Amino acid sequence: MHKETELKLRASRETLAALREHPLLKKRNKSGWQTRELLNQYFDTPERELSAARVALRLRRDGDVIIQTLKCRGQSVAGLSERNEHEWQLEKAKLDLKKLDASCWPEQLAELDKKTIKPLFTTDFTREFAEISWGRGKAKVVIEAALDQGFVIAGKRKEEICELELELREGAPEALLELAAELAATLALMPCDISKAERGYRLLEPESYELGLPSAELDAEMAVDDAFTALAWQLLGSSQRLAEQYRHTGHWRLLQDWVHCLAELRALVGSLGQAAPRPTTRALRSSLDALLEDWRPLVQAGNDDEDVRRAAPEQFAEELEDPRWGQFSLETSRWLLARAWTVERKGRGDRQGNAQLANWLQHLVGEEARALKLQERYVQQPEDLGEQLPRIETLQTWLHHARHVLDVPQLDRLYGELNKLQQLAEQPLTEDQEQSQALKDARIEQARAIEQNRAWKHLLKSPSTR
Numbered sequence: 001m002h003k004e005t006e007l008k009l010r011a012s013r014e015t016l017a018a019l020r021e022h023p024l025l026k027k028r029n030k031s032g033w034q035t036r037e038l039l040n041q042y043f044d045t046p047e048r049e050l051s052a053a054r055v056a057l058r059l060r061r062d063g064d065v066i067i068q069t070l071k072c073r074g075q076s077v078a079g080l081s082e083r084n085e086h087e088w089q090l091e092k093a094k095l096d097l098k099k100l101d102a103s104c105w106p107e108q109l110a111e112l113d114k115k116t117i118k119p120l121f122t123t124d125f126t127r128e129f130a131e132i133s134w135g136r137g138k139a140k141v142v143i144e145a146a147l148d149q150g151f152v153i154a155g156k157r158k159e160e161i162c163e164l165e166l167e168l169r170e171g172a173p174e175a176l177l178e179l180a181a182e183l184a185a186t187l188a189l190m191p192c193d194i195s196k197a198e199r200g201y202r203l204l205e206p207e208s209y210e211l212g213l214p215s216a217e218l219d220a221e222m223a224v225d226d227a228f229t230a231l232a233w234q235l236l237g238s239s240q241r242l243a244e245q246y247r248h249t250g251h252w253r254l255l256q257d258w259v260h261c262l263a264e265l266r267a268l269v270g271s272l273g274q275a276a277p278r279p280t281t282r283a284l285r286s287s288l289d290a291l292l293e294d295w296r297p298l299v300q301a302g303n304d305d306e307d308v309r310r311a312a313p314e315q316f317a318e319e320l321e322d323p324r325w326g327q328f329s330l331e332t333s334r335w336l337l338a339r340a341w342t343v344e345r346k347g348r349g350d351r352q353g354n355a356q357l358a359n360w361l362q363h364l365v366g367e368e369a370r371a372l373k374l375q376e377r378y379v380q381q382p383e384d385l386g387e388q389l390p391r392i393e394t395l396q397t398w399l400h401h402a403r404h405v406l407d408v409p410q411l412d413r414l415y416g417e418l419n420k421l422q423q424l425a426e427q428p429l430t431e432d433q434e435q436s437q438a439l440k441d442a443r444i445e446q447a448r449a450i451e452q453n454r455a456w457k458h459l460l461k462s463p464s465t466r
Helices: 013-020 023-028 174-184 196-204 224-249 252-269 278-302 306-320 323-338 347-354 357-372 374-378 382-405 411-426 433-451 454-460
Strands: 002-010 034-044 056-062 065-071 075-077 080-090 118-136 139-154 157-170
Touching: 002 174, 013 139, 013 157, 023 118, 023 174, 034 196, 118 157, 118 174, 118 196, 139 174, 139 196, 157 174, 157 196, 174 323, 224 252, 224 306, 224 323, 224 347, 224 357, 224 382, 252 278, 252 306, 252 382, 278 306, 278 323, 306 323, 357 382, 357 454, 374 382, 374 433, 382 411, 382 433, 411 433, 411 454, 433 454
Parallel strands: none
Antiparallel strands: 002 080, 002 157, 034 056, 034 118, 056 065, 065 080, 075 080, 118 139, 139 157
C-alpha cells in the first residue's frame, strides 16, 4: 500500500499542448515526455455500495501489464487529494476477488458479498507523462506530471477527459500547489477534485456527484485560527465542486450557491481583525472582490430574468477559459496551507487568533450587531440599508457555520430573521414609488422584528474585544 497525493487540474486541449512546451516544465523535466495508453474498467455492486463507502476498484491495462487497484477513503480539499492505494499485477484481465482481503478491504464493507461486484464503466485515455524534479530549499521535489486525454464511457453516455494530473513522488505537498500556481499564472487550469471514477458515476446517475463537503467540525474551545482554517477550506472546496457541476449541468441554483460560497469566504476573511493583518489578506480580498463584482450582479439580475439565466453557462465557460479562477483557487490553497495570515501579526493578533472560538465569536457578533444600528438609523432611513450588506454578511456567515458554539437564546430564530433582512437589503429600490415604499416598509418591519429578538438583545450586551 502507498499513499497517493495528487492534484487534478481540468484543462483544454490547447492548454495541454501549451504545457508540453511550458518553459518551467521543460527546465525541470528529467525524463522527457513519454506516452502510454491506459484502459480502465471500474467495478461496483448494483447498489453502488463501493461508491457509498468512497472506495474505487478498477482493472487497468497499461500496455501488456494488467493492474488491479483499490483506492480507499482519503481526504480531498480544494483539488489536493490524498488516498490510500493498493495495487496488484495480474496475469489476466479478470478481477481477483481474493486480493480484496482484510488487509486492505474497508471494514464498513466487511459484510458485502464480493460476488455481486460487476463492471460499471470505463475510463480510457492517453497519458503523456514526465518526471518533474527540482530543489526546494534543501529538499528535493519529484512530481509526475501527466497530461490525460480520452473519455469516460458509461453505456451510451460519455464525457471527455482533458486534464493535468500532478502526483507527488518526493517532497512536501506544498510543492504541488507551488508548481500548479506557477503554471496557472498564464494558463487556464481549473483545480477540480472530481476523479475519473466520480465522472463515471455521474454519467450513470447525474445527481450522484456530491456538491457539499462535510461541515467543518467546530467546537467552543477551539482556536479562532483553527476554526477559520477549517471553514475557509470547506468554502474553497465547495466553490470548486459547484463550479465543476455548474460547468457540467448549467443548473442556475449551482451558480447562485457558487457566488454565495465566495461571498461567505470574503466575509470570513474580512472579519478576523488583528488576527489577520490587512496586508496578509490583501491579495485574497482583491481576488474575491473582483470575482464577486462580476458575478454577484449577474446572479441578482438572473434571479428575475430568464434570458440572463440562459446566457450564464456560456459566460461561465468563458470565466473558466481565463486563468483567473485557477489562479484564485490555487493561490488561496497555498495561502491556507501556509496559514499566511499568522506570519507577521503582532502580540494582540496572536492572542485573538489563539482565543477560544466561542468567546471571540460572541464579542465579534456583538460588535457587528451594535455597529449595524438598526433602531437608531435604518428604521429611520430604510433606503440606506443596502450599505450594510457587508456587515450583515459577516454576521450571517459566522451564524450559519458556528452559531452552535454560542450559548445564546433564540439564536436559530435570529439567523432566520437576519436572512430575511439580507434579502430585503439586496433588493434595489425602483423608480416605482409604490413598490419602493413597500420595500422600505418591509425593511423597517424586519429591522424591528430583529430588535425584539432575545438573541439580538443578548448580543448587543456582549463586551467589546477592541
